[in-house]
Each structure stands twice: as C-alpha cells, then as structure tokens.
Amino acid sequence: MEREKLLEVKNLKQHFKIGRGRVVKAVDGISFDIYKGEVLGLVGESGCGKSTTGRTIIGLYDATDGDVVFKGENVHDKKSKADKLKFNRAMQMIFQDPYASLNPRMTVADIIAEGIDIHGLAKTKEDRMNRVYDLLETVGLTKEHASRYPHEFSGGQRQRIGIARALAVEPDFIIADEPISALDVSIQAQVVNLMKELQRDRDLTYLFIAHDLSMVKYISDRIGVMYQGHLVELATADRLYENPIHAYTKSLLSAIPLPDPEHERTRKRIVYESTSKGPVGRSDEDSSIPPLREVEPGHYVSLTDEEYEAYKAQLV
Template sequence: MIEKREKLLEIENLKQHFKKGETVIKAVDGLTFNIYKGETFGLVGESGCGKSTTGRTIIRLYDATNGKVMFNGENVHGRKSRKELKKFNRKMQMIFQDPYASLNPRMTVADIIAEGIDIHGLAKNKQERMEKVYELLETVGLNREHANRYPHEFSGGQRQRIGIARALAVEPEFIIADEPISALDVSIQAQVVNLMKRLQKEKGLTYLFIAHDLSMVKYISDRIGVMYRGKIVELAESNELYKNPIHPYTQSLLSAIPLPDPDYERNRKRQVYDHKDHEANSENRELREVKAGHWVACTEEEYAKYKDQYS
C-alpha cells in the first residue's frame, strides 16, 4: 500500500487511433488512470490490446490522437520547444521489449550507455563519462570490462541489463518498462525483475510495467490495470485484483495461469470470456469504483450487481 500518494503521471481520456486505408484502428481508446510517485503500476492484457502503444504514447514516441498526459503537472503532448522536450526526455525513460533489437550493434556498450550522458551533457570530460559508465554497469550487475564489448557478445539477460543501465544513465524519475522480460528465459526473468525492484528502492524510481505475464506483474506491481481492446476494464491494488477479480475478462486471464500443482492442474477449469457480450454493451460501460480503490468497467446495471456482490 502506497502511503504518500503524490501523483507523478495523470492520464485522462487518452486515445491513440491509427488509420489504415478507410479503417480506423482504435489501439488506445479513452484511458484514464494515475501513477503515483514511487509505485509500480502494472498494465496487463493479451497481445494487441494496446499496452505497448499506451507506453509509447505516454513517452511521446507517438503523438496522442486525443486526451491528456500530465507528468509532474505539465502536459507532455503540449510541449513544443526542443529544450522542453530534452528536459522531459531526461525525466522519463523506456526499457524496450526486445533486448536484441533495441541496442545498436555497431556501438560499444560504453557508447550505448553514455548516449544519454552525452546528449544531456552530464559528464565534464571523457574520464568522468567512463566512470559513470563503469558505475552503471556495476549497478546492473555487469563488470567494467564489458564496457568495450559489443551487444552480440552478450546473452539476452545481459543485454536487458545494458538497456536498464542506458535508461538509468540520465537519472530519470519515471521508467516505462515495455515487456522487459518477455524475450528472456524464465530463469533470467526473475533476476531482471529483482534488479528493477532493487533499483526502484535505491533510487526512488516510479515504473509503468507493461506485460502479459500476470504472475510476474503481481510480483512487481503495487497496482494493476487490466487492458482489453484499447480500454482498461479493471484497476485495483495487486493483491486485491488477484484475490477478488470482478470483471469477467480479468477472471478469464487469471484462470489461465498455471500453478506447479498437478492436482490443481488436472481439475483447473479455464474461464472463457464472452467477447460478443463486451462488444454489445461497450458504449454503456465506464470505469466505476465498486470497492475502495477497485475500479471496474461496467454498465449501471452491472455496477449495482457488483456493489451488492463485492461490497
């Protein structure tokens, strides 16, 4: 439970639509939520639901179609001057999904990590620059000897650590982690997540952690938003969401998580979400607070039922 709930990021009716010929693809279709300083907000959902597009729109890799993204009280998509954008880019960084594609193969690890340091003029000379690089490598569990190597010489887990070091180099307040462990072996995933948790505690970072693996999201997140077809259908604290899932789609996702228990797995019943029902009533559904801090996308009729059932 977050004690001091100071808003760092406020997202209001965020929309990101793409045109493909005459078709409009509503990748993100009216998201509203806040992220508080020092917390990890998990954003989960199936592939194609708009999670990654949300992260890229927040950091302004895409210009929003509509809505507001407020970071420390300032409108991200309202910024225009190069100086303001540069200042914003230092405060908000991103860790990308693919550790193989996100690192320039022609650059040494030192140059990859120091790119942000160079852009923002954070080192007085070459010696200070390299000292910062060495410190960052050691922070993420690598050695200073790795600085002069190239990305192809590293494993996937090591490359993701380099990506984390690159994000940390400019001393950001907020990091968007876009499925940072999905391309890694299961044995390495926990190491990377534990590293992120340790860095958050040491440096007071705030995370938006985007993933489709609900079990890992529960482990790292304070609150979780469940996304479906461009909208958030349920939002609650991590433990609350797992103990008391209300929306049928959330229940469906949780029913699909395997457990290391043969008896449970033999008898596990997968709950299938009725997509047609969602489409039929989507216009009348909006996020409503069923319990304190527990929001569900529902109609007025469903809201009354949920209140009676879960309050």
C-alpha cells in the same frame, strides 16, 4: 499523508488510420494516475493496446486525443528543444526486444553513455567512463564489458545494458515495455528482481507493461487490466487477485499455471466472451465497453448500470 501524483493519463486515445478510411482504435479513452515511488502494472493479451499506451505516454506517438500530464505539465504540449530534453531525461523507456533496441555498431560504453552525452552530464571523458562503469556494476555487469558489442551478450545481459542506458540520465519515471517477455524463464526473475532493487535504491517509479499476470503481481503495487484499448479493471495487486470482478480479469487469472500437479489437473480455464462490437481494429463502431466504476476504495471495474447494481446487491 497525500501521495504525490507523478503521472496523469486522461482519456487517452491512440487511433491509427490504415487503408482507405479504416481506423484502428488501439487505445480508446483510458485514464489512470501513477504516484511517485509506485509500480503500476499494465496487463492484457497481445494487441490490447498496452504497449501503444506506453509509447504514447513517452511521446513516441502523438496522441489522437486526451492528455498526458507529467509532474504537472502536459507532455504533448512541449515544443521547445529544452523542454523536450528535460522531459526525456525525466522519463525513460526499457524496450521489449533486447536484440533490436541496441545499436549493433556501438560499443556498450557508447550505448549507455549516449544519454549522458546528449544531456551533457559528464564533465570529462574520464567522468563519462566512470559513470558507465558504475552503471554496468549497478546492473550486474563489469567494466570489462564496456568495450564489447551487443552481439557478444546473452539476451538477459542485453536487457541489463538497456536498463543501464535508461538509468544513465537519472530519470524519475521508467516505462518498462514487456522487458522480460523475450527472455528465458530462468532469466526473467533475475531481471525483475534487479528492477525491484533499483526502484527501492533510486526511488524510481515504473509503468510495468506485461502479459504475465503472475510476474506483474510480484513487482506491482497496483495493476490495470486492458482489453480492446480500454481499462476494464484497476486495483491493488493483492486485491485484484483476491477479488477479481471483471470477467476478463477472471479469465486471465484462470490461465496462470501453478507448480502443483493436483491443482493443474483440476484447474478450470475461464473463457471470456466479449459483448462488445468487435475486436481491436474495428472501424467506425463505438465500443460498448462501459466506463470504470469504483466498487470499493481504490478498486475500479468496467460495469454497466445493471452489473453495478447486481454487484452491490451481492454485498448486502
């Protein structure tokens, strides 16, 4: 049975002009698909372009080049107010900072109901509040929280409010932009478990952006690894861990600590040394990062011709 392709990202570029003629190539020609009902994790170090990718997909930034196709329609071609409203209802975002992403002057009820009001989803004030109460209970809060303000909540509770806000318009697709990085470690697993439960119960599709590979593996079906604005490896979560091929992926995996003192004493960190022409923020130089190649079904790696032939030779 062929899976339904919900999102197609084709050669997406996001370049920012800074200073006198300098160009930051934050995202520099990446392509991937996301299928209905799956979670695609996007990982990489800070500054690699993963958050910019998410913000460009949802339209917070206008793409420099490339296409974002959602449900068969190009996101950046939407011009009319009705088209934009339809798209904004279908695709929502959970932001990294649960402190900055909530308006401190609005009650929790008004924050969650903002999308409901914009899209006219509630018929009466009573219906509006009942929707808010249901959403609060869905994310593990209570209806008593509706009349409070964001400063009265912990970081984990605020992120739950942000999740409820995203769910309020009944979206098909959610971009979670490092939704747990600002939270205590003890709270992170609770939020990720909530997101997994919501995905299962509501048939949601996620782009889950993070830098913690171990947490991404836990929630994701497939994982894409970003480096300097490029995808360097893309595979199922299990296969990426079992058979990492790109040196940068191996470097990220080697940095994951395990709750095993003996393993930690002997763990060797792999340091990735790039052969590309410069870090993110390079000006007019073209990247030397090679394109993705399918080394096995569903497993894509950025390899030169020589590296690809050498990898195939190992399999013989």
